[in-house]
Amino acid sequence: MAGPDAVQAPEPAVRLRGIWKTYSGGVQANRGIDLAVRAGSIHGLLGENGAGKSTLMKVLFGLVSPTRGGIELSGRKVRFGSPADALEARVGMVQQHFSLIPDFTVTQNLILGNEPTTRFGRLALRAAAARIQELSDRYGFRIDPNARVADMSVGARQRVEILKILHRGAEVLILDEPTAALTPQESAELHGVLRTLREQGRTVIFISHKLAEVIDLCDRVTVLRDGEVVGEREIGPEHRGPGPDRDAVERDLARMMVGRDLPAGPGRPHAPGAPVLILSGATDGGALAPIDMEVRGGEIVGLAGVEGNGQNELIELILGIRGCASGRILLNGTDVTRWPVDRRLRAGIGHIAEDRQSAALVMSMPVAENALLGYQNQPRFHRRGRWLSVQRIRDFAAELVRRFDVRTPSVRVTASSLSGGNQQKLVVGRELARRPSLIVAAQPTRGLDLAATSFVHEELDELRADGRGVLLVSLDLTEIMTLSDRILVVSGGAMVGSARPSEVDEETLGLWMTRGRTDRTGSVEAAAT
Amino acid sequence: MSAPKDPGNGRLRSAGPPDSALLPATTWSGRLTDALGGPLRNARNFALVLVAALVAGIPLLYAAGSDPLNGYGALFEGSIGSKQALAETLVSMMPLLLGGLAVAVAFQAGLFNIGVEGQLLMGGLVAGTIGAKLDLPAGIHVLVAVAGAMLAGGLWALIPALLKAFRGVHEVITTIMLNYVAFSVSRYLVKPGGLLVSRTQPSATELVAPSAGLPRIWSPTRLHAGIFIVVVAVGFMWYLVFRTSLGYRFRVVGRNPVAARFHGISPPRAIVQAMLVSGAFAGLAGANEVLGLHHRYFDQFSPGYGFDAIGVALLGSLNPIGVAAAAFFFGMLRSGSVLLQAVAGVSRDMISAFSGLVVGFAAAVTLVDRILGRRRRMRTGEGLPSPAGVTTQEGAPV
Numbered sequence: 001m002a003g004p005d006a007v008q009a010p011e012p013a014v015r016l017r018g019i020w021k022t023y024s025g026g027v028q029a030n031r032g033i034d035l036a037v038r039a040g041s042i043h044g045l046l047g048e049n050g051a052g053k054s055t056l057m058k059v060l061f062g063l064v065s066p067t068r069g070g071i072e073l074s075g076r077k078v079r080f081g082s083p084a085d086a087l088e089a090r091v092g093m094v095q096q097h098f099s100l101i102p103d104f105t106v107t108q109n110l111i112l113g114n115e116p117t118t119r120f121g122r123l124a125l126r127a128a129a130a131r132i133q134e135l136s137d138r139y140g141f142r143i144d145p146n147a148r149v150a151d152m153s154v155g156a157r158q159r160v161e162i163l164k165i166l167h168r169g170a171e172v173l174i175l176d177e178p179t180a181a182l183t184p185q186e187s188a189e190l191h192g193v194l195r196t197l198r199e200q201g202r203t204v205i206f207i208s209h210k211l212a213e214v215i216d217l218c219d220r221v222t223v224l225r226d227g228e229v230v231g232e233r234e235i236g237p238e239h240r241g242p243g244p245d246r247d248a249v250e251r252d253l254a255r256m257m258v259g260r261d262l263p264a265g266p267g268r269p270h271a272p273g274a275p276v277l278i279l280s281g282a283t284d285g286g287a288l289a290p291i292d293m294e295v296r297g298g299e300i301v302g303l304a305g306v307e308g309n310g311q312n313e314l315i316e317l318i319l320g321i322r323g324c325a326s327g328r329i330l331l332n333g334t335d336v337t338r339w340p341v342d343r344r345l346r347a348g349i350g351h352i353a354e355d356r357q358s359a360a361l362v363m364s365m366p367v368a369e370n371a372l373l374g375y376q377n378q379p380r381f382h383r384r385g386r387w388l389s390v391q392r393i394r395d396f397a398a399e400l401v402r403r404f405d406v407r408t409p410s411v412r413v414t415a416s417s418l419s420g421g422n423q424q425k426l427v428v429g430r431e432l433a434r435r436p437s438l439i440v441a442a443q444p445t446r447g448l449d450l451a452a453t454s455f456v457h458e459e460l461d462e463l464r465a466d467g468r469g470v471l472l473v474s475l476d477l478t479e480i481m482t483l484s485d486r487i488l489v490v491s492g493g494a495m496v497g498s499a500r501p502s503e504v505d506e507e508t509l510g511l512w513m514t515r516g517r518t519d520r521t522g523s524v525e526a527a528a529t
Numbered sequence: 530m531s532a533p534k535d536p537g538n539g540r541l542r543s544a545g546p547p548d549s550a551l552l553p554a555t556t557w558s559g560r561l562t563d564a565l566g567g568p569l570r571n572a573r574n575f576a577l578v579l580v581a582a583l584v585a586g587i588p589l590l591y592a593a594g595s596d597p598l599n600g601y602g603a604l605f606e607g608s609i610g611s612k613q614a615l616a617e618t619l620v621s622m623m624p625l626l627l628g629g630l631a632v633a634v635a636f637q638a639g640l641f642n643i644g645v646e647g648q649l650l651m652g653g654l655v656a657g658t659i660g661a662k663l664d665l666p667a668g669i670h671v672l673v674a675v676a677g678a679m680l681a682g683g684l685w686a687l688i689p690a691l692l693k694a695f696r697g698v699h700e701v702i703t704t705i706m707l708n709y710v711a712f713s714v715s716r717y718l719v720k721p722g723g724l725l726v727s728r729t730q731p732s733a734t735e736l737v738a739p740s741a742g743l744p745r746i747w748s749p750t751r752l753h754a755g756i757f758i759v760v761v762a763v764g765f766m767w768y769l770v771f772r773t774s775l776g777y778r779f780r781v782v783g784r785n786p787v788a789a790r791f792h793g794i795s796p797p798r799a800i801v802q803a804m805l806v807s808g809a810f811a812g813l814a815g816a817n818e819v820l821g822l823h824h825r826y827f828d829q830f831s832p833g834y835g836f837d838a839i840g841v842a843l844l845g846s847l848n849p850i851g852v853a854a855a856a857f858f859f860g861m862l863r864s865g866s867v868l869l870q871a872v873a874g875v876s877r878d879m880i881s882a883f884s885g886l887v888v889g890f891a892a893a894v895t896l897v898d899r900i901l902g903r904r905r906r907m908r909t910g911e912g913l914p915s916p917a918g919v920t921t922q923e924g925a926p927v
Contacts, residue, residue, distance in 0.1 A: 319791065321790050321791065340793065341790065341792070341793040342793030342794070343793075344793075345792070345793050346793075351791060353788075353791055358787050358788065359787050359788050359791045360788060360791065361785075361788060362780075362784045362785045362788055363785070364784055365780070365781070365784065369777070369780075372777065373781065373792045374792035376774045376781075376792075376793075376794065377774055377793070381774075382774065387772050387773055388773060388774060388777060390772070
């Protein structure tokens with residue numbers, strides 16, 4: 001057991017020796033990985049999707065049994081048959097997907113499976129809540145044990161997940177891409193919590209493919225590629241501030257991750273054509289104030305804003321899912337205000353949905369049928385009137401798979417069997433295949449690794465070069481700053497600012513984003529550090 | 530995680546008008562449909578369920594005072610052992626099959642249509658009435674009667690469909706309640722002095738005209754031309770569900786209504802369409818019985834076909850081909866029960882218990898499958914079970 005006395009012990013808190021994992025399909029996810037994690041440190045595990053990070057951590061958490069190799073905790077050999085064994089040994093993991101029950105309070109969620117009772121068999125909820133409050137205060141979680149999870153923000157839910165494994169007594173905490181769904185503020189807050197945990201002697205393994213936050217947060221970084229360790233770096237305070245040291249280590253890590261240098265951001269002239277999308281005073285009569293905006297052909301318009309400030313509503317308004325109460329929406333000069341979704345899609349809107357699993361794909365359907373989504377009424381996939389042509393659908397899907405390099409054994413497997421990056425490639429490919437005059441890209445790179453991210457960025461850039469309009473909705477200010485020709489800022493359902501990227505910096509945008517809002521999580525400047 | 534799924538988030542206080550984009554991404558029925566996919570696995574599961582039910586039936590037969598071997602012998606002898614027996618099996622199969630298709634197509638769109646029984650009754654009543662009261666040339670008459678029955682079934686299903694699509698009223702509640710309305714209305718119309726009651730036969734309509742009847746095709750058995758309707762219906766339904774844009778829309782809406790909306794498929798519209806198709810097939814089942822078998826509508830001509838059809842649809846994994854196989858099996862049970870009673874002295878009610886076993890196992894096998902799948906994934910380490918419990922099997926033959 002890695003008790004508190006292990007903090008000063010010379011033995012690493014976790015040592016993995018020669019971990020091999022070969023899946024039944026013959027895929028070698030881990031090929032002889034050695035890893036040592038110092039007690040009381042934050043250890044980054046960096047790598048692209050499919051590099052073997054998650055598999056390795058699932059081995060450590062007892063979710064996956066390794067083909068070969070062993071685990072040592074503070075020098076003691078252990079074998080985990082299940083996550084319960086791992087928790088017993090004080091190793092806890094927060095998965096990418098949340099496992100909380102929305103209708104329960106924090107306390108009810110945390111005691112689930114291990115409910116404390118009074119002598120008379122009644123649930124000892126109040127005592128449990130007090131303990132959780134104490135735990136939350138000690139590490140700066142800022143969680144109300146009696147709040148309902150459904151009422152909490154994504155960032156708070158993430159912290160509850162961590163609190164949950166702490167509550168189970170975890171000394172070693174594995175976090176699988178915890179910031180993928182968080183806003184900059186929420187990420188900053190999470191980083192604060194993790195630093196406190198480190199100060200108090202806990203060990204954190206932090207899986208990520210975001211270079212910047214790994215450098216900001218971690219003491220040591222191990223980079224995985226193709227199931228092998230390709231390098232390790234010690235990160236010191238000198239690397240964290242901006243400067244040549246940081247640039248050097250960033251370049252280093254990036255090269256290790258992808259095995260090549262990253263292409264530089266596109267520098268290009270801005271020569272927009274005719275407007276493809278015009279909103280004049282358009283509003284849903286509820287969440288959105290009357291919106292005036294336009295997107296021209298040949299430009300990328302970035303829409304910045306804190307999550308939940310009307311971005312989703314605006315997208316729904318443009319797509320026609322949300323009714324337009326007043327004002328007008330023009331697509332290529334045609335008034336589409338009253339058009340249903342289907343007709344707008346056919347008139348040339350493509351949409352890369354923010355949450356691909358719930359809005360862009362039907363996970364239990366085959367890849368081929370997912371490729372058809374949005375095209376189901378198009379005669380090119382029909383034969384003899386209304387029959388669907390399976391052949392044409394499969395051919396179309398196969399072409400998407402080929403052109404956009406979707407890694408899948410066949411177009412007949414379900415979308416759920418693809419990795420996140422490949423799901424996104426499928427979605428992007430499908431929407432681009434429409435040859436849309438306007439593409440609405442909502443968080444198109446969320447949860448994607450570097451290679452997939454630059455793939456998406458290149459595709460958006462190509463659309464722009466092709467004279468099409470792109471509306472890029474993103475929480476990632478850096479993404480907005482690098483890609484956009486113009487930036488719009490939305491706050492509280494209204495447009496509060498517009499600028500060219502050369503005219504503003506991230507701090508100004510952050511101020512605009514939070515203007516007029518009483519923000520619980522602090523200013524954007526705080527998040528940028 | 531995204532805002533549309535998160536109504537309790539409360540970050541946008543002026544949440545706007547009630548928005549059906551807030552539908553859950555996966556409905557429970559959608560999850561059920563997912564768990565039931567995969568043709569190959571389905572065939573295996575189908576066989577598994579039957580074997581399990583046959584084994585579990587052994588103590589039942591003992592308890593009923595019969596030698597199991599003898600009992601099963603009689604059951605098979607009485608269902609497929611002779612020309613007469615096979616014909617009776619097919620006759621029993623028909624309403625279950627058409628009803629099963631009705632249940633299955635609604636399930637595909639994420640709807641649990643428990644109202645097939647009521648829709649079937651209304652279809653039978655209309656078919657019987659048209660057959661008896663109208664005077665049309667042969668051929669045309671039967672077509673009109675069948676069309677009327679399908680229309681009646683569809684309209685009966687339209688009420689819960691509209692309530693579900695535009696008012697969010699759960700279809701399980703409304704379809705069950707409309708069953709009772711259908712029972713009462715039909716009984717009222719054929720009660721003594723009722724509007725449609727026959728002059729010679731209480732609680733029934735007049736015999737349908739020969740021009741509206743489905744002729745017997747395999748004398749001396751009771752097998753009638755409805756079997757052709759049934760065969761066409763199976764093929765039609767398979768094509769509809771798996772090979773048309775309409776069926777595709779049903780399946781997308783049943784599995785992920787949010788993605789459907791984002792891609793120009795209107796869930797309310799698909800709900801109405803799926804219920805119309807479902808109700809029409811239920812009505813067809815009623816017409817088939819009335820025009821082909823009884824040649825008149827009489828009160829309680831259906832011994833609960835619409836309810837048994839739910840089990841048929843589940844055992845058949847919602848796939849029309851599977852539904853046909855399941856219906857044939859249930860048909861065997863029904864027709865075989867006669868000989869079972871005569872030879873082995875087992876009450877016909879035993880068959881109800883046995884049907885219950887089959888449905889129970891059919892429900893359990895998806896559970897077993899899921900557990901096995903999870904264990905297998907654990908061993909091979911293919912990650913955590915997905916919410917649907919399926920990762921590699923195919924949802925549909927495309």
